[in-house]
Amino acid sequence: MGMIYNRDTFLQTIARQLGREQILSDVHRPNWNYTPQWTVFQGYSQEELLSALEAQCSRIHTDFVATTADALATTLKQVVEQYGGGPIVTWDDQRFSEYGLLPLLEAEWPSENVDVHIWDASAGRKNIEWAEKANVGITFSDMTLAESGTVVLFSDAGKGRSVSFLPRTYIAIIPKSTIVPRMTQAAAFIHKQIEIGRIVPSCINFITGPSNSADIEMNLVVGVHGPVKAAYIIVTDR
Amino acid sequence: MAMKIGADSFHQRVEAGLHNSFMRGAVAGAQERLRTRRLDAAEELGNWEEWRALGEQIRQHTLLHLDYYLMQLSENVAKRGGHVFFAQTAEEANQYIREVVIKKNAKKIVKSKSMVTEEIHLNAMLEAAGCEVIETDLGEYILQIDDHDPPSHIVAPALHKNKEQIRDVFRKKLAYDKTEKPEELAAHARKMLRNEYLTADVGITGCNFAIAESGSITLVTNEGNADLVTALPKTQITVMGMERIVPTFEEMEVLVSLLTRSAVGQKLTSYITVLTGPRDEGDVDGPEEFHLVIVDNGRSSILGTEFQPVLQCIRCAACVNVCPVYRHIGGHSYGSIYSEPIGAVLSPLLGGYDDYKELPYASTLCAACTEACPVKIPLHELLLKHRQIIVEREGKAPISEKLAMKAFGLGAASSLLYKLGSKVAPNALQPFTTDERIVKGIGPLKAWTEIREFPAPAKERFRDWFREHRKERERDGNDL
Amino acid sequence: MKVTLFITCLVDLFHPNVGKATVELLERLGCEVEFPEAQTCCGQPAYNSGYVKEAKEAMKHMIRTFEHAQYIVTPSGSCATMFKEYPHIFQHDQEWEAKAKKVAEKTYELTQFLVDVLKVENVGAKLKGRATYHTSCHMTRLLGVKDAPSRLLKHVEGLEVVPLPNAHNCCGFGGTFSVKMGPISEQTVDEKVRYIEETNADYLIGADCGCLMNIGGRLERTGKRIRVMHIAEVLNSR
Ligand code: SF4
Numbered sequence: 020m021g022m023i024y025n026r027d028t029f030l031q032t033i034a035r036q037l038g039r040e041q042i043l044s045d046v047h048r049p050n051w052n053y054t055p056q057w058t059v060f061q062g063y064s065q066e067e068l069l070s071a072l073e074a075q076c077s078r079i080h081t082d083f084v085a086t087t088a089d090a091l092a093t094t095l096k097q098v099v100e101q102y103g104g105g106p107i108v109t110w111d112d113q114r115f116s117e118y119g120l121l122p123l124l125e126a127e128w129p130s131e132n133v134d135v136h137i138w139d140a141s142a143g144r145k146n147i148e149w150a151e152k153a154n155v156g157i158t159f160s161d162m163t164l165a166e167s168g169t170v171v172l173f174s175d176a177g178k179g180r181s182v183s184f185l186p187r188t189y190i191a192i193i194p195k196s197t198i199v200p201r202m203t204q205a206a207a208f209i210h211k212q213i214e215i216g217r218i219v220p221s222c223i224n225f226i227t228g229p230s231n232s233a234d235i236e237m238n239l240v241v242g243v244h245g246p247v248k249a250a251y252i253i254v255t256d257r
Numbered sequence: 258m259a260m261k262i263g264a265d266s267f268h269q270r271v272e273a274g275l276h277n278s279f280m281r282g283a284v285a286g287a288q289e290r291l292r293t294r295r296l297d298a299a300e301e302l303g304n305w306e307e308w309r310a311l312g313e314q315i316r317q318h319t320l321l322h323l324d325y326y327l328m329q330l331s332e333n334v335a336k337r338g339g340h341v342f343f344a345q346t347a348e349e350a351n352q353y354i355r356e357v358v359i360k361k362n363a364k365k366i367v368k369s370k371s372m373v374t375e376e377i378h379l380n381a382m383l384e385a386a387g388c389e390v391i392e393t394d395l396g397e398y399i400l401q402i403d404d405h406d407p408p409s410h411i412v413a414p415a416l417h418k419n420k421e422q423i424r425d426v427f428r429k430k431l432a433y434d435k436t437e438k439p440e441e442l443a444a445h446a447r448k449m450l451r452n453e454y455l456t457a458d459v460g461i462t463g464c465n466f467a468i469a470e471s472g473s474i475t476l477v478t479n480e481g482n483a484d485l486v487t488a489l490p491k492t493q494i495t496v497m498g499m500e501r502i503v504p505t506f507e508e509m510e511v512l513v514s515l516l517t518r519s520a521v522g523q524k525l526t527s528y529i530t531v532l533t534g535p536r537d538e539g540d541v542d543g544p545e546e547f548h549l550v551i552v553d554n555g556r557s558s559i560l561g562t563e564f565q566p567v568l569q570c571i572r573c574a575a576c577v578n579v580c581p582v583y584r585h586i587g588g589h590s591y592g593s594i595y596s597e598p599i600g601a602v603l604s605p606l607l608g609g610y611d612d613y614k615e616l617p618y619a620s621t622l623c624a625a626c627t628e629a630c631p632v633k634i635p636l637h638e639l640l641l642k643h644r645q646i647i648v649e650r651e652g653k654a655p656i657s658e659k660l661a662m663k664a665f666g667l668g669a670a671s672s673l674l675y676k677l678g679s680k681v682a683p684n685a686l687q688p689f690t691t692d693e694r695i696v697k698g699i700g701p702l703k704a705w706t707e708i709r710e711f712p713a714p715a716k717e718r719f720r721d722w723f724r725e726h727r728k729e730r731e732r733d734g735n736d737l
Numbered sequence: 738m739k740v741t742l743f744i745t746c747l748v749d750l751f752h753p754n755v756g757k758a759t760v761e762l763l764e765r766l767g768c769e770v771e772f773p774e775a776q777t778c779c780g781q782p783a784y785n786s787g788y789v790k791e792a793k794e795a796m797k798h799m800i801r802t803f804e805h806a807q808y809i810v811t812p813s814g815s816c817a818t819m820f821k822e823y824p825h826i827f828q829h830d831q832e833w834e835a836k837a838k839k840v841a842e843k844t845y846e847l848t849q850f851l852v853d854v855l856k857v858e859n860v861g862a863k864l865k866g867r868a869t870y871h872t873s874c875h876m877t878r879l880l881g882v883k884d885a886p887s888r889l890l891k892h893v894e895g896l897e898v899v900p901l902p903n904a905h906n907c908c909g910f911g912g913t914f915s916v917k918m919g920p921i922s923e924q925t926v927d928e929k930v931r932y933i934e935e936t937n938a939d940y941l942i943g944a945d946c947g948c949l950m951n952i953g954g955r956l957e958r959t960g961k962r963i964r965v966m967h968i969a970e971v972l973n974s975r
Pocket of ligand 1: 519569570571572573574575576577599626629630631632633634636
């Protein structure tokens with residue numbers, strides 16, 4: 020349990036300025052007069068959302084590669100090669116095994132002298148060093164937003180934050196079923212989880228393409244602090 | 258007042274701004290690009306006005322229940338093991354942060370962009386306490402290594418610098434030996450900063466939106482620097498203005514959508530990061546310790562007044578990007594870290610009329626800001642309110658103007674006086690008139706005619722003509 | 738149809754020709770025009786400078802003068818906006834708020850009146866040459882009259898209307914701003930003049946005498962041969 024300092028006077032000042040007693044309970048959000056966020060891509064099929072996502076990828080400097088579950092390992096290998104190969108860092112995530120990627124991570128790449136580090140909570144800060152040296156970081160997407168071309172990542176012990184930030188290239192594997200219209204659906208999902216008492220992960224990332232900046236004369240530079248390149252691999256039959 | 262920059266008078270700064278032709282070109286170009294991008298992004302949605310109405314309603318609801326939501330926020334942060342410090346003043350905030358930093362024996366601090374830490378002059382305090390403070394947002398980093406040049410735009414702080422200037426600063430301060438290409442400059446900054454993140458003891462961030470229901474904070478960047486600032490150092494301190502809060506993830510989402518579209522015309526920026534408490538049990542990255550500092554610093558005195566809408570602001574700078582005055586004088590002229598138009602409303606409220614009484618007048622009231630604001634703050638009306646207060650309560654208006662306005666009140670409220678006054682005007686101005694034009698006026702007319710011609714009052718006023726015209730029509734048998 | 742003319746002080750004193758054109762135009766379109774002699778100024782100069790008390794005196798006088806009109810028409814977007822603001826300004830004064838509302842509701846800027854009430858777009862005007870149009874801020878943003886002028890101008894025989902680059906930018910008039918913040922105003926109007934020149938227009942047309950005095954005064958001072966016309970004068974050309 021953390022500490023809270025100076026709260027009472029602070030909040031009382033606010034209440035006084037608002038001309039009333041402090042409100043401690045029973046505040047409910049009103050029914051908002053407009054809810055335009057729900058109309059974006061309303062009624063789209065998964066197929067239509069996928070093409071919206073593809074279109075958006077070209078605007079966010081992100082490569083879009085479609086594949087199937089069977090061909091995923093081969094595709095992943097090709098894409099990694101295109102970006103210059105290892106070292107590679109990945110999440111420790113059930114889905115790598117569900118999607119048949121472990122042979123690639125644990126046998127094929129190492130046999131070809133490609134360094135692969137799977138996040139290992141027990142190794143502590145070593146993970147960060149790996150990630151910092153890695154050329155490619157690979158994660159799955161937990162939810163994917165078609166409108167903005169965004170992958171949503173929920174952190175946990177095996178799903179380190181650094182995998183998506185520190186390597187030069189970031190690759191997200193996106194099962195088609197994770198695609199929703201926009202951030203609205205992701206936010207509503209998280210809100211529901213909180214309402215039923217689930218714990219929010221300590222870090223939720225909404226990542227949209229590689230890192231970039233327009234701070235120098237408004238010229239877009241892709242690749243500043245985070246990844247310089249990004250690719251989405253869509254698994255169309257999952 | 259801490260948010261003040263420079264000691265020059267407003268008019269001196271304006272003079273400097275108007276003579277800085279690179280800055281003006283850069284600002285005008287940026288304005289046009291950002292405006293087009295924002296309009297495209299809004300148009301794509303098709304129902305932008307509904308979005309704005311929703312944004313406004315969310316912000317108003319939150320402000321009206323601010324004590325409740327801050328209570329909920331702080332409870333939830335504490336539940337997750339984070340510490341919350343409520344700071345009434347800038348000094349209190351700085352004092353607390355100083356204590357944390359000293360307790361952690363921190364030598365190196367990395368920061369991601371935050372207006373409120375600029376406002377409370379946090380960096381100066383930390384440096385005085387012996388810490389090395391490194392700004393990591395590229396624009397802020399450039400300004401910092403250039404001997405703390407102040408920011409001139411709330412979203413693009415180094416907008417007033419060109420790439421050659423940046424190259425020279427890099428050469429002088431960072432042993433840089435490449436060209437002025439933005440890619441090369443950015444790559445160098447990346448290299449320099451990477452190591453700083455990895456070796457920093459404390460990370461300090463601002464906060465775009467805190468989420469009450471979960472005790473989370475939301476950070477919005479394109480560079481990804483806020484992620485590194487919060488993932489790598491062992492201690493994280495987040496500083497937020499007390500109004501930067503929403504009830505739930507659902508409202509955060511709407512405001513983030515409004516923010517990124519309005520600020521840079523993007524559907525979302527590259528990194529939207531929602532952090533809750535310190536790292537979880539078993540996590541490797543993320544801070545071991547998390548402190549949230551909630552700052553009032555004059556904000557509560559705006560609540561409950563006619564200026565309350567200004568607290569709806571989500572710091573997107575859309576208003577800055579359409580402002581015709583900012584366009585020509587740039588951000589430094591305002592003498593505040595918050596530039597026109599939001600700054601012209603906010604600075605006198607947070608910093609007082611003594612320092613900022615000119616700002617509300619540095620506006621043509623063209624309402625471009627009001628039209629652009631994604632949360633519907635009536636900015637130009639609030640500027641008018643300031644003018645009213647300066648005249649009526651602060652008594653800071655020039656005497657001559659007061660007299661003229663008094664006369665105006667009398668004249669315009671009485672048709673007789675108006676008619677008389679307007680009848681003698683042509684004769685009164687006769688000595689200054691050449692060829693139906695006034696080229697050299699006196700009083701307020703002097704300021705006008707220094708720049709442009711002024712028409713001499715017509716010999717025959719409209720009303721005189723109309724009287725004749727009516728008679729004529731009657732003579733012609735028209736049924737008037 | 739009976740139309741009550743609110744001529745504005747700028748037109749009354751400095752640009753009577755605009756007033757004459759307005760009257761002739763309305764009469765030609767079958768309106769019966771009346772002009773209450775008691776009218777003075779809408780109060781905007783004082784109001785916008787922060788002298789609300791003084792401004793309110795003028796406003797009350799104007800409300801009294803116009804409250805019995807059927808349609809109030811004015812050749813100024815800015816002054817029409819001011820009338821529309823009256824109820825808001827008197828919001829804490831029930832009696833005057835009610836009266837102000839009545840006045841505000843029947844107030845029309847000239848082109849708005851022609852297009853929305855009289856439902857004419859072709860007024861039978863003729864003017865030879867090339868023109869560009871300055872969209873005044875108050876008229877477009879606050880009054881919301883955006884396309885009535887261009888719809889009317891499109892039908893003026895012989896007139897070619899070319900778009901003004903960056904038309905949305907303010908001309909830098911801003912009432913007392915033009916004298917209080919002279920140097921800034923100068924730069925703003927200079928930029929406007931540059932764009933006007935770029936169009937190679939013979940005429941600069943506008944619907945607000947304030948802006949036209951500012952731009953016109955600068956055009957003249959800098960020796961530009963572009964004729965400034967109020968839209969009423971254009972629509973009354975035959
Ligand atoms: S006032 Fe409105 S437009 Fe200006 S920065 Fe704030 S939210 Fe954005």
